[in-house]
Amino acid sequence: MRPRADGAGGPAPIAVVTGASRGIGLAVARRLAEAGWRTAAVARDPARLDAAVADAAERGLRLEPCPADVTSEQSVAALFDRLRALGPVQVCVNCAGVNLSMPLIRTGPGAGSATPGGEPLEHPLAEWERIIRLCLTGVFLMGRQAAAAMVAAAVPGVIVNISSAVRRGARGQSAYTAAKSGVDALTRTWSLELARHDIRVVGVAPGVVDGAALREKAAADPRHAARMERLRTRIPLRRWACEDEVADAVCFAVANDYVTGTVLEVHGGGVPDH
Secondary structure, X not given: OOOOOHHHOOOOOEEEEEOOOOHHHHHHHHHHHHOOOEEEEEEOOHHHHHHHHHHHHHOOOOEEEEEOOOOOHHHHHHHHHHHHHHOOEEEEEEOOOOOOOEOOEEOOOOOOOOOOOOOOEEOOHHHXXXXXXXXXXXXXXXXXXXXXXXXXXXXXXXXXXXXXXXXXXXXXXXXXXXXXXXXXHHHHHHHHHHHHHOEEEEEEEEOOXXXXXXXXXXXXXXXXXXXXXXXXXXXXXXXXXXXXXXXXXXXXXXHOOOOOOOEEEEOOOOOOOO
């Protein structure tokens, strides 16, 4: 699928990208704008989103700032009401998410027992629900609304969901791996349901990405930095992905009209269990 030129009649179609104020989401939004898409950048923090839009403008790229909370049904509905006034949504890329490293239980010296009796400290339910809501429910809400908008406008479309190379399981990643496995299931299910409407659904599963989040956590925790460095040396390509490489995979999924119902892995040959 290629963006239609503005002069082709009617408003230009829109590509909407969540999590677009930083990281993979911002890289995807920039790449789609470079490819000629009218790109709506969605993020929860208006100030951070404005800074990302201004940075893109300095690069000669235009992003339409659209503050919204993808975990809120009302906020997502309001977002698509706004987009409907701008033009038909033809691309939806679900990048919003956050990782959480937290074991199911913590025991032993330094674990910080929850009780005087020394019982294991358990993974908090609130943290589980926070990650599931952002990384899985947010994808559901955005995908549902995007599909409805594409069908109503009678336009072909594509939904791209950002998954993860650790979606099959990783130590200390209960909530995140469960959410990303769910994203894969949505990708396959939606591809089957929406094909008759000429809507494709594709997943992109990055490995570890060398971006701001990784650097900030490494700077704050030397033990985490050392652990990630050991992991990096076990990747076949012996390096992390950069954000633009993930964005390139997303753009491939958008451009190739015969790719649907699959997950494209961008992990340098595989991320070993850490």
